[in-house]
Every structure is written in structure tokens, then in C-alpha cells.
Amino acid sequence: MKKKTPILIVLLLITVFTAACSKDSSDPRNSSADAGDNKNPVTIEFAAGKDASGELEKSIERFNRSHDDIQIKYVEMPAVPNEQITRYSTWFNSKSDTPDLLMIDVTWPAMFASAGWIEPIDEYVDQDYLSRFWPAATDVAKVNGKLYGIQGYMDVGVLFYRKDLLDKYGLPVPQTWDELAKTAQLILQKENNPNLTGFVFQGAKIEGATINWLEHLWGAGGDIYDGDAIKVDTEQGIKALQRMSDFIVKDKVSPLSVSTSNPADNNIVFSGGNAIFMRNWPASFAQLKGTAVDGKVGIAPIPHDVGGESHASTGGWVYAVNSNSKHKKEAVEALKFFLSDEEQKSMAIHASKIPSVKSVFEDPATRQAQPILETLQPILETAKSRPVLRNYETFSRSVQTQVNLVLSGQKDAATGLKDAQKELDEKLKS
Incomplete structure (x- = not known):
């Protein structure tokens, strides 16, 4: 029996050691990978x-x-x-x-x-x-x-304008959409540059189309709320969308390509010196450094309708x-x-x-x-926040689709918003 005692002690120590190692390796609290130590962050x-x-x-x-x-x-x-x-x-x-x-x-x-x-x-x-x-x-x-969550940085819609061209012809920064159209027409006529366009904005079937329409709507004194209901097919709503379409069709200061353009597309045109006005976000300002318009650009509030007020979208x-x-x-x-x-x-x-x-x-x-x-x-x-809706994406997709169809010449403003309203009534009903 005395000869077997050391062997039993050794076996017992091995068992205890093995159990301890097993516990350490299986317990996630002891995992260096989960703990994020220097070896395994x-x-x-x-x-x-x-x-x-x-x-x-x-x-x-x-x-x-x-x-x-x-x-x-x-x-x-x-x-x-x-x-x-x-x-x-x-x-x-x-x-x-x-x-x-x-x-x-x-x-x-x-x-x-x-x-x-x-x-x-x-x-x-x-x-x-x-x-x-x-x-x-x-x-x-x-x-x-x-x-x-927490917002990483703020943003707000602004009007970029060619300060050099406005100064050249002694023109003030437009405060209304009608003034913007007339100013662009005058400069385009005097510059006589086939590569120059008047006003670029976001009209593709993206969130930007909804935002641009909302800014026009707010500037016309309108809103999307009618009590608890959402209404886009309103007098102000149609007026806002018609104003956007007029830039292309009636005033001829915006190219048809705005119906397929996003903020990056607009910035390419503007930074190349090929646009007088641009609706975009402040981040574009940094992207203009070293371009053809570096030092020639000003920033102003989003225009509004006559009698209205400027309300940019955040x-x-x-x-x-x-x-x-x-x-x-x-x-x-x-x-x-x-x-x-x-x-x-x-x-x-x-x-x-x-x-x-x-x-x-x-x-x-x-x-x-x-x-x-x-x-x-x-x-x-x-500035105004966009509508706080749990189903905002549904709202925006309906609006942006119809805005895009109107800007591309496939519908008129009244028909477009009538169709948007019909879709929203079906999708947003309780």
C-alpha cells in the first residue's frame, strides 16, 4: 500500500489540473479572444x-x-x-x-x-x-x-451659387424660386456657353427627390399632415412639384438629366464649372476645393415661393x-x-x-x-426635419417615384401626386 500512495497522489493532481484547464478553456469569461486582450483583440x-x-x-x-x-x-x-x-x-x-x-x-x-x-x-x-x-x-x-443612437453630424440643405457669375452681372442671390429661374436664364443668355446649365438638384428615384419636393412644399407654406392623415395631393403639393418640373420644361434652366441625378452627380457638374446654382449638402463645399470653381462659390438658404419662407430639410x-x-x-x-x-x-x-x-x-x-x-x-x-414616421420609407418611396416620373416627363404634377396619394392611402391605412 505504501508503494501505491505516490501514484494515487500523482493521478489526483493530474485530474485536478486537467479539470482546471478544462474550466478555463470552456468559460467564455476566461477566453482571451472574447476579453479582447492584446493578443486577440x-x-x-x-x-x-x-x-x-x-x-x-x-x-x-x-x-x-x-x-x-x-x-x-x-x-x-x-x-x-x-x-x-x-x-x-x-x-x-x-x-x-x-x-x-x-x-x-x-x-x-x-x-x-x-x-x-x-x-x-x-x-x-x-x-x-x-x-x-x-x-x-x-x-x-x-x-x-x-x-x-446619436447623430454623428448634422446636415441641412443649402443653395450653392456661382458668386463670380452673379458678381459679374451685378445680380443678387435669389431668395425665391422664381428669382432663381430668372437669374439663371439671364446668365445663361449672356454667357452663351453650351456646357453651362442653370440649376442642378436631386431628381432621381432616391431619397433626394423626396427631400427636394418637401423643401419646395414647405417654401410654399404647405405640409404633409392633415390632422393625423398624410396628404400629398394638395394645392401646395402640386404647386411644389410643378415648380420643380418648370425648371426643366418651362424655364429651361435645368437639364433633363436631373431626373436621374444624385448629390454626387450634381457635384460633378457644379465643380466642373458647368452649373450656376446647385441644391446640395454642406459636405459638397469641401469637395469643391481644387476644382474649376474653387473660391468662386457662395452658400445661401434654400429659396422659397413668393410670400413663403425658407425651410431646408435637415x-x-x-x-x-x-x-x-x-x-x-x-x-x-x-x-x-x-x-x-x-x-x-x-x-x-x-x-x-x-x-x-x-x-x-x-x-x-x-x-x-x-x-x-x-x-x-x-x-x-x-430648417425642418423630415416627417417622423415609423413607415417613413414607404412614404418616401411613393413620393420619390412620382416626383421622378414627373421630372422625366412621364406624368404631370397633378396626376403624379394623385397616384402617390392613392398608394399611400392603401399602404399606410391601419
């Missing part, structure tokens, strides 16, 4: 549209260099929102756990939250943190009392977290990095983004690098 996928300035990728690189435990993999999304939402729908309807962090249009939080696609982030932020932002930057993602993108992500905490850490003062300031200076952090918006260095912020502040004060 957690990789999160971040889906966002391409930033033409390249600053977003530089921001991601800064995050990756400063974090040993988390690394961001950039998933580039299509430039057009309609194409983005199609891809998101495919991913999330299949319960994909990636991308972990995503940027979504300001009109999507209610829809995404209702579908269970994005996660509330209330547990990760407090009121002191949220007080850093413009109220709209957080309000836009509040659904049923819960916060589902826009922008919201950081949100995939509800099926396996790394929600890490995704929020990345979100907070992008929303830090330093990164907000960098995006404002190098990518012409409008900061959602108030202090950065008012920072002297930011203002010096991006003087248009001073012009944008009053525009933001009178």
Missing part, C-alpha cells in the same frame, strides 16, 4: 457610406492605433440611401450579428427600432454625456422613450448598434470615440461635416477652417 465591423474626403478611414486608423483590445473593420456602404437600406434589410432580417456598429439615415431610427434591428444605448450614456450634443442629435433617435447620419451584435459594449466605445471632441473637430475641419457636439460647432479653429458654419447656423434655425 475584438474586431467589430462598422458599416457606413463612403466619405469622399477620406477622413473617416483616417479616424478609424486613429482608433485602431490607440486601442489594443478593439479593432474596427470598415464596411463601405453604397452612396445612395435606398441601396443602403436594402443591404441593411438583408442583413438584419437574417439576424446577422454584423455589422456591430452602423450609420443610418436620420429617418430610419424609428423603423429600425420597431423592427428590433438596433439596440437601445441608454445604459451606456448619462445626461451629462448627452448634454454635449445639439438636442436634435439625440431626439432624432428617441423611440418610445428609449435612445437608439439630414445627417446616426450611429446605432446592431441588436444582434456579440460586441455591443465595444461598439459603443467606438461610437463614443467618433463622437469625441477631437474626432468631431477633425471631421469638421477635414471633411466639412457639421458637428453634432455644440462646443465643436462653436470652436474658433473649426469656424476658421470651415467659415460656412456661420452661414449654416441661421439656416439650421429655420
